[in-house]
Each structure stands twice: as C-alpha cells, then as structure tokens.
Amino acid sequence: MSILISNQQNPTWWQNAIGYQIYPKSFFDSNHDGIGDIQGIISKMPYIKSLGVNFVWLSPFFASPNIDNGYDVSDYQAIDPQYGTLDDIFEMIDQFHQNNIRVVFDLVINHTSDQHHWFKEAKKSVDNPYHDFYIWRKPVNGSVPNNWVSLFGGSAWEYNPATKDYYYHLFAKQQPDLNWENPKVHQAVAKIIDWWAERGVDGFRLDAISHLKKNQRFKDVTNQEDAMNNVSGIDQLLANLSTDFKRNHLMTVGEAGGVPVEQAKRWVDSKKGYFDMIFQFDHVSFWEKFTVGKVDVAKLRVALTRWQNGLDNNGWNALFLENHDLPRAVSYFGNDQKFRSQSATALAMMYFLMKGTPFIYQGQELGMTNVDFNDINQFRDLDSQRFYREELTKGASPEETLVKLRDNARTPMQWNDQPNGGFSDHQPWISSNPNARYINVANEVKQPDSVLNFYRQLIHLRLKDPILLNGQYQLIETHDHQSFVYQREENHVGYLVITNLSDQPATVTISDRYQNRQLVLTNTTEKQQSSTMALKPWAAYLYKYERN
Numbered sequence: 152m153s154i155l156i157s158n159q160q161n162p163t164w165w166q167n168a169i170g171y172q173i174y175p176k177s178f179f180d181s182n183h184d185g186i187g188d189i190q191g192i193i194s195k196m197p198y199i200k201s202l203g204v205n206f207v208w209l210s211p212f213f214a215s216p217n218i219d220n221g222y223d224v225s226d227y228q229a230i231d232p233q234y235g236t237l238d239d240i241f242e243m244i245d246q247f248h249q250n251n252i253r254v255v256f257d258l259v260i261n262h263t264s265d266q267h268h269w270f271k272e273a274k275k276s277v278d279n280p281y282h283d284f285y286i287w288r289k290p291v292n293g294s295v296p297n298n299w300v301s302l303f304g305g306s307a308w309e310y311n312p313a314t315k316d317y318y319y320h321l322f323a324k325q326q327p328d329l330n331w332e333n334p335k336v337h338q339a340v341a342k343i344i345d346w347w348a349e350r351g352v353d354g355f356r357l358d359a360i361s362h363l364k365k366n367q368r369f370k371d372v373t374n375q376e377d378a379m380n381n382v383s384g385i386d387q388l389l390a391n392l393s394t395d396f397k398r399n400h401l402m403t404v405g406e407a408g409g410v411p412v413e414q415a416k417r418w419v420d421s422k423k424g425y426f427d428m429i430f431q432f433d434h435v436s437f438w439e440k441f442t443v444g445k446v447d448v449a450k451l452r453v454a455l456t457r458w459q460n461g462l463d464n465n466g467w468n469a470l471f472l473e474n475h476d477l478p479r480a481v482s483y484f485g486n487d488q489k490f491r492s493q494s495a496t497a498l499a500m501m502y503f504l505m506k507g508t509p510f511i512y513q514g515q516e517l518g519m520t521n522v523d524f525n526d527i528n529q530f531r532d533l534d535s536q537r538f539y540r541e542e543l544t545k546g547a548s549p550e551e552t553l554v555k556l557r558d559n560a561r562t563p564m565q566w567n568d569q570p571n572g573g574f575s576d577h578q579p580w581i582s583s584n585p586n587a588r589y590i591n592v593a594n595e596v597k598q599p600d601s602v603l604n605f606y607r608q609l610i611h612l613r614l615k616d617p618i619l620l621n622g623q624y625q626l627i628e629t630h631d632h633q634s635f636v637y638q639r640e641e642n643h644v645g646y647l648v649i650t651n652l653s654d655q656p657a658t659v660t661i662s663d664r665y666q667n668r669q670l671v672l673t674n675t676t677e678k679q680q681s682s683t684m685a686l687k688p689w690a691a692y693l694y695k696y697e698r699n
C-alpha cells in the first residue's frame with residue numbers, strides 16, 4: 152500500500168530500530184466513549200514521531216467479544232467497532248508510513264474466539280468441515296479427557312453437548328485453541344497473513360506462539376508445560392508458518408516464554424530461523440510468579456547476559472521491560488515512590504543499550520507507575536480477577552496481590568493534567584491513574600531531566616552510533632546485588648553502561664582499560680572523578696571509551 156517503505160530491499164530494518172507498543176484501548180479516545188481508538192492513535196502521530204521510534208506494535212483491535220481484551224479474535228479481517236473501521240486502519244497504516252514508522256500487528260493464532268465462525272461451525276457436529284480446526288477429545292470416565300489446566304485457571308477442557316466431546320482451551324474457555332496438526336488451519340491463517348501484508352503491514356508479533364503444538368499423547372502430565380509449551384515437534388509447525396512471513400517480507404517477533412536460549416538459537420537463526428526475534432521472559436518471570444520489590448540484581452544480570460551471549464552472532468534479541476501483561480517496571484523493578492524518575496531512567500539505560508531491538512510499552516517512557524487501586528473491582532481483566540481470588544485463597548494479602556496484576560499497565564496513557572489524564576473526556580473503561588496530575592506527557596516534554604527526555608536521548612544514541620547496534624556485549628562482573636555494568640565494544644571503541652539498580656548507594660570499581668572515557672549520558676548530577684565510583688541509589692552513567 153505505502154510506497155515509502157520497502158522491507159524487501161532492507162530485510163533487516165528491524166535491527167537498527169526501536170519499537171513502541173501501543174495498547175489501543177488505553178492510548179487515546181477520539182470519540183468520547185472512554186475507550187481508546189484508531190483515530191485516537193492517528194491524532195497522536197506527532198507525539199509518536201517525536202519519540203524517534205521506527206515501528207509500532209499494536210495490541211489487537213480486530214473484531215472480538217473482548218473476553219481477553221481482543222486476544223480473542225472473532226474475525227481477523229474486521230475491526231472491532233469500538234476502535235473504528237477498516238478504513239481507519241488503512242489510514243493509520245498510511246499515516247505511519249508517511250512518517251517513516253513501520254507497523255506491526257498482533258497475530259493471535261494459537262486460539263480464536265468462540266465467536267469466530269470457524270468455531271461456531273466446529274461445535275455443530277463432528278462432521279462439520281471446521282470441526283477439525285480445533286482440538287477435541289472424548290470424555291474419559293464421564294469427565295474431562297486429562298488433567299491439563301488452563302493458564303487462566305481450571306481445566307483446559309470444556310464440554311460441548313452437541314458433539315458430546317470436549318474442546319481444549321489454554322486460556323479462557325471462550326478462547327478455543329486451533330488444531331495446528333490440521334494443514335487446513337495453516338492454509339486459512341496463511342491467507343490472513345497475505346491479506347494484511349498486501350495492505351501494508353510490516354510485521355507481526357506472534358501471540359503465545361510457543362504453545363502452538365500440543366502434546367499429541369493427550370495423557371495426564373506432572374509438569375503442565377509438557378502438555379502445551381514448546382512441545383517436541385513444534386519446530387516443524389513453526390518452520391511451515393515462517394514461509395508465510397518470508398514470502399511477504401514481514402518482520403516477526405514471537406512471544407516465546409519458556410523456550411530456553413539453546414533452542415531459541417534455532418528459532419531466530421539468522422539464516423534458517425522461523426522468526427526474526429522472540430520475546431523471552433526469564434528476566435521478568437512470566438506473569439504471576441513475580442515477587443514485587445524483590446528483584447535480585449545478580450539474577451537479573453545472569454538472565455539477561457545468558458540471552459545476550461546465547462544469541463550473539465546467530466540471532467537477535469528483543470529487549471523489553473514492560474508490556475500489557477506485566478505490572479509497570481518502575482513499580483516492580485524500581486521504586487515508584489522515593490526514586491521514581493531515577494529508577495525509571497536507570498532501568499531504561501540498563502536494558503535499552505544491550506544488543507538487540509529495544510521495545511518501549513506506552514507510558515513506560517514517562518515512568519508511568521502501577522495504579523493505586525485498593526479494590527479488586529477497580530480492575531477489569533478477567534485473568535487479574537481470577538489470579539487475585541486464587542492468591543487470596545492461598546493466604547496472600549490484597550496489597551501484595553494487587554500490585555502484581557497486569558491491569559496495572561493498562562490504565563489510560565497520561566497525556567496531561569486534565570481529568571482522566573487527558574485520555575478521554577468520558578469516564579474511561581478503566582480508571583486513570585490519579586498520578587496523571589503530574590506524571591504526564593505535557594509536563595515531561597517541558598522538563599529537560601524528565602524520564603521522557605531521557606528516553607528520547609537513549610533512542611537517539613542507540614540509532615545514531617553503530618557501536619550500539621553491533622558492538623559486542625560484555626558483562627562487567629561486580630559480584631554484588633545492586634549494580635549492572637556492561638560494555639558494548641567494537642574495534643577498541645565502546646560504551647560502558649554503569650547502573651545502580653537499588654535503593655542503596657553502591658560502589659563500583661572500573662578497570663584502567665576505561666581510563667580514556669567520556670560521559671555521554673547520566674541521570675544524576677554527581678560527577679565521578681576516579682575509577683572507584685560511588686553510585687547514588689539508581690544512578691546511571693553512560694561513557695564512551697577508547698581502549699589504548
């Protein structure tokens with residue numbers, strides 16, 4: 152569609168690029184109904200452009216009953232009316248392209264909505280041509296076929312009286328899993344991919360892609376992962392699927408929790424890989440397992456360094472701290488009270504300058520925090536509700552549980568100090584964070600040392616200097632539980648990243664090899680004179696050095 156962007160001539164454009172994730176429901180409401188929409192995104196184009204990012208990834212806006220906020224698609228080629236129309240989408244793609252920003256959509260193909268016409272047909276009878284689009288098993292002893300559970304709680308099986316069998320759903324029961332053993336499923340999805348590619352989409356984020364293959368023995372499991380995560384044989388499915396992306400010159404980033412780096416090398420191999428990048432979750436421990444406020448920096452260093460080294464020269468990392476499924480980074484990794492802006496910027500520098508493609512989740516660039524709701528009824532997400540109930544039954548307190556919920560990251564984008572943070576003049580679908588009064592775009596644009604302006608500098612630096620694109624990553628071991636120090640170097644010239652990721656002062660001694668260095672960026676006013684550096688809580692320094 153757009154003539155301005157050619158992915159074919161520049162197949163690795165995504166390596167020297169920064170991604171910005173938009174959660175459409177909470178970005179900007181242009182039609183006064185309290186729900187973000189596509190025209191809202193278009194109207195904020197100047198802001199997105201001003202960040203200096205190169206592509207956007209949009210969470211789903213397809214036709215959907217919204218049981219899981221659009222991750223339950225009922226028609227992949229239609230738009231949920233609450234967001235706008237297909238024409239709005241085409242206009243949006245075009246506007247992004249005119250601003251030289253590529254567009255990545257979210258492709259949810261592990262499952263559909265139960266309102267998708269494939270499923271409506273499938274459940275009618277076992278002879279229906281769509282029956283085999285989904286995963287069905289006969290009852291065993293008058294009950295569920297096995298002990299497999301859903302990630303959203305309870306059994307993964309739901310009985311369908313019309314066919315007298317059970318269908319499988321890894322997520323909510325309204326999200327039946329597609330049967331990827333059936334080649335017709337792949338054919339149908341391939342058509343959807345081609346259709347969007349013809350309309351100018353530059354790539355896809357592939358939802359829940361490590362779950363595509365299910366264990367075909369359908370026996371009870373001791374470890375639930377054995378039923379549905381990264382099951383042996385998935386490589387063949389992914390290799391087949393990847394042909395659709397390659398044919399269309401599409402960039403891909405797969406959501407692939409639980410795929411070890413040794414295997415990920417195969418998934419993102421620069422020649423034979425299935426995807427360009429994957430999101431791994433070792434450093435954020437997927438969803439609920441996370442213990443807020445207790446990040447062990449030593450473990451964080453190990454996890455991120457494993458991926459940096461593991462994919463070096465043979466793959467590419469997707470770098471991120473936040474997305475719509477995690478609480479806000481400044482609240483769980485950082486300190487959103489006493490050190491909000493310092494911890495937001497120190498965390499930013501730490502992950503952003505590693506080797507790979509950095510992603511920013513909307514509002515992260517402002518240091519947006521978890522929301523201070525004290526009642527579960529203020530949260531909307533079905534899985535947050537379920538998780539809350541379960542944790543309380545296990546004895547957890549409401550306070551410690553509420554801060555872990557993923558809705559914390561889904562409150563409206565904070566544009567200014569007006570009601571609802573300027574997101575909408577109507578009561579939003581989920582309340583705005585009261586701290587929008589002072590944490591907002593309008594404020595941060597004006598303050599030279601804001602989190603926003605720090606991110607802008609990081610973006611500029613990352614895209615400008617090839618050393619930050621190609622330079623070899625090397626961890627500088629500090630043997631402590633506070634600091635994260637590493638270098639990115641190429642031909643004896645490099646960057647030294649020094650961050651204190653804790654509420655306490657830290658001391659870091661750097662070797663003589665960095666003697667010849669210059670400060671490029673910092674989030675503090677403290678100057679460092681010697682090689683033994685006294686770091687204030689959440690201090691971050693970026694130096695450029697030349698080795699003798």
Ligand code: NOJ
Pocket residue numbers: 219222223259322358359406475476
């Ligand atoms: C991962 C998505 O990011 C999450 O929001 C969703 O609930 C599940 N996949 C199911 O699609």
